Amino acid sequence: MNHCDPQTGRTFALFRLAAGRAIFLSFVLSGVLSAVLPASAQNSFSERPVPILTGNAGYFTNVEDGHTVLSPTVNPVLLVPMGDHWLIEGRGEFEGDFERPDGGGPFGGTVDKELNYLQADYIANPHLTVTVGRFLTPFGMYNERLYPIWIRSLPEEPLIFPIATGSSDGLMFRGGFSLNAKANLNYSTYFSAGTENRVLEADRLVGGRLGFFFPGPRIEVGTSWQKSLQEERANAFGFHFAWQPAAVPLNLRSEYARSNLGSGYWIAGAYRLSQLPFWQRAMRHTEVVLRAQQFFAGEDLNNEEAEEYELPDSNARQADFGLNYYLRDGMKVTSSFGRQFSPDEDANLWTVGIAYRFALPLGNLGAQ
Amino acid sequence: MLKKILIFLWSLALASSVWGAAAAGNGQGLDTNTASATTAATRVSNDAAERRLEGERRFHENCGRCHAAPHKFPPRMMATIVRHMRVRAMITDEDMHLILDYMTQ
Structure with a gap:
């Protein structure tokens, strides 16, 4: 744990107090839920899980205001189940960033390497999972669920994505359960120890997220909160919404986030063309996406911080149009065009690429 | 402390x-x-069919919110994937069991 700031003693004491309270409240909540809620349904499935190497690979060409960048990406994910209650999981990220030098010549650049998460999950009971290690910060829904390149509807992340997301190092409690036939509830609460280690870099913070899913109308709503326990001790808030109507192949999603760095929102609709009466073979594999988003730079946001967090350094609006074609399960060709409006400069953003998800067993699969 | x-x-x-x-x-x-x-054989058959339909519905409600339906993996791989998704997407225990049954049939 890193205690390098000047007010080390006081900050660390407050951190321990806040973390202790967060842990205590989580366990009280989970204990109460275990007592009140019905136990799990029994299943007829008896196969033992096997370790898996999965993940995704992709290759993207981005053209921003006439400047071309090539980005090959690989995200290996290792899943190691242990017994009936444990899962060890980790994800790495290798992303190339290759461009031509200003004077011309061959493409060159660097490959960024990151450890997104490396965590041990203990499924304590049907309503509580305890996670220890490095995990994706549960803020909003994009970071944990929509980030993988084979899942996201548009190749580029939303402008507000860096707000309160990334990875945390510490302890997390989470779970989901049915409130009644019409509503499910899910929760996460966590604290993270700050570290400046290059591979395990994380901020010192506490936070939580609460979400509701209504299976009938297929609507999900949720709210997130995070408090930094270092420097400005700033708060961050977020809201997310998703709707997948049963009658049409539409996915409507939106997020709002606010912190001392800035605030903003995105709203996106992804529509599968499977209901069109012509060219059925092609149309059922085709998806069109529209996204509108806006970012309002915070008063504290300077150029250095904007670069560090990969946020726009001033207010920005952006509209994106995307077209995806699913070649087969887990493999798609993706393309998008965006127009960003900013006080500094307006710019066109073009992206085309291919994304693939793989999954390989690392053990005996038994009789098929 | x-x-x-x-x-x-x-x-x-x-x-x-x-x-x-x-x-x-x-x-x-x-x-x-x-x-x-009730009659045991009929009940088992009806239960299995109902459970499969319920599993399919829960699959589309939960998994379909983020990604398209994957093809079915071998049962031991599916058991690992569903455990991973239970943690990642906070699927309820009941949904997880129904989805696992559906995805391994």
């Missing part, structure tokens, strides 16, 4: 886990009594 709190809370988690398992066992006993009231 923090260490003591952590030890105490881990004990609470384990106790709550045992409690959940015992409650699940009781629920299974009730199901057995109910089943004996």
